[in-house]
Amino acid sequence: MTSRVVPRGLDGDDLINHLRIGLDTKEELRNEAKRNRSVVLDLSNANWFAPTFLTPVSVVYNQLVDEGCDISIDYPNDYQVKSYLNMIDFPEGTPDPPDHYKNTLPLCSMNTNRDADAVDIVSEKMGKLIKNQFLSSTDVDQVMWLKYPFSETIDNVDTHSKCDHGALLIQNYPSKNFFDFCIADDGISIPGNFEQHDIGFPSDDEANRMAMEDGYSTRQTDDGRRGFGLRTTVEMVCDGLKGEVLLSSRGSTLSRDKNNKIKRKIKKQSWDGTIFAARLHPPSDDFSYMEYLMPD
Amino acid sequence: MSDIYKVEQESIHLRRQAKKIVEQAAKEGCSTIDLSAVEFVSRSVADELIHRSEQHDVDLVGLEGDVDMMIEAVSGQLRQTAD
Numbered sequence: 001m002t003s004r005v006v007p008r009g010l011d012g013d014d015l016i017n018h019l020r021i022g023l024d025t026k027e028e029l030r031n032e033a034k035r036n037r038s039v040v041l042d043l044s045n046a047n048w049f050a051p052t053f054l055t056p057v058s059v060v061y062n063q064l065v066d067e068g069c070d071i072s073i074d075y076p077n078d079y080q081v082k083s084y085l086n087m088i089d090f091p092e093g094t095p096d097p098p099d100h101y102k103n104t105l106p107l108c109s110m111n112t113n114r115d116a117d118a119v120d121i122v123s124e125k126m127g128k129l130i131k132n133q134f135l136s137s138t139d140v141d142q143v144m145w146l147k148y149p150f151s152e153t154i155d156n157v158d159t160h161s162k163c164d165h166g167a168l169l170i171q172n173y174p175s176k177n178f179f180d181f182c183i184a185d186d187g188i189s190i191p192g193n194f195e196q197h198d199i200g201f202p203s204d205d206e207a208n209r210m211a212m213e214d215g216y217s218t219r220q221t222d223d224g225r226r227g228f229g230l231r232t233t234v235e236m237v238c239d240g241l242k243g244e245v246l247l248s249s250r251g252s253t254l255s256r257d258k259n260n261k262i263k264r265k266i267k268k269q270s271w272d273g274t275i276f277a278a279r280l281h282p283p284s285d286d287f288s289y290m291e292y293l294m295p296d
Numbered sequence: 297m298s299d300i301y302k303v304e305q306e307s308i309h310l311r312r313q314a315k316k317i318v319e320q321a322a323k324e325g326c327s328t329i330d331l332s333a334v335e336f337v338s339r340s341v342a343d344e345l346i347h348r349s350e351q352h353d354v355d356l357v358g359l360e361g362d363v364d365m366m367i368e369a370v371s372g373q374l375r376q377t378a379d
Contacts (some may be wrong), residue, residue: 104319119310120310120313123309123310124305124307125310127307127309127336128306128307131336140361140362140365143362144362147338148338148339150309150342151309151336151338151340152338152339152340154309154310155309155310155311155340155341156312156339158311158312159310159311159340170325186366227338228339229340232339290365290369292364292371293339293370293373
């Protein structure tokens, strides 16, 4: 018997809304896969996809495939939306992005259980694609604003997550003047990583806040140095680029925008691993990435 | 054996890659790592290169453009932090 999972409300470009639907879809896919080994993810009525839906769902899709589940997709009725999903290689994602890509960047899979070099390949290929596709300027500040968040967050997945599956997607919306970026993994999570390194925290919310705001990192206990990658990325995106970030790890999803307040955005759903998403606006002429390299 | 370990990668995004480069250079008995072919290193990679090269007493040379700026910026801030 085959069961169907039908996500509702896939419209508009709100990152949090799409993440909430993505987390619900993850839960439903897992539950249905337990009951029936055959599941259809029905996206026929979807009108819009943000990376905060596509990226975690891609991770769950690859998990279920590896667990032997028969999972298939009903693609959107809307031709353009369907074409977009095909173009970016949803749901599997590509483990080896080609050197040239038409119009948009692919959904990348980083399934380290299948290939130990998965993150290396994606980081190298995507680094080149980002530069060739979006960043023609020779001005370093006009290049670093996008490469910095990409390189710091993919390094966090590689260094800390111990994941089996990961996915990454960058979408450019020229008419809206922003980029959306999302990276998801099924690793040990930020709270889980803190627990393994005896870093105390009262709640998952607080653990994620400590990573986002205080620059807490397990590298402190590994070799006495602090890891500033997440904190500096959050500050660069929110303060320097007037954007917003979302961080979902285990039982907590937090957001921060240019108004400088970290808020708890999603209360019921959880993610076994870490999802980091950002909406970035191309920088103004006076933007300097140097200001964000290391916090005060 | 050459005393210089030449890095051929165009960009380095991961700490693990930086650690591997320095350890490989040290293993091959090189006292200098030439980064002239590298166009981009992330902040984390710069931090790792500085830390590991000090550990293994290896010099970083061929620093140009963005790579030079990143290494300079991170090492300057590390010095400030140490002070």
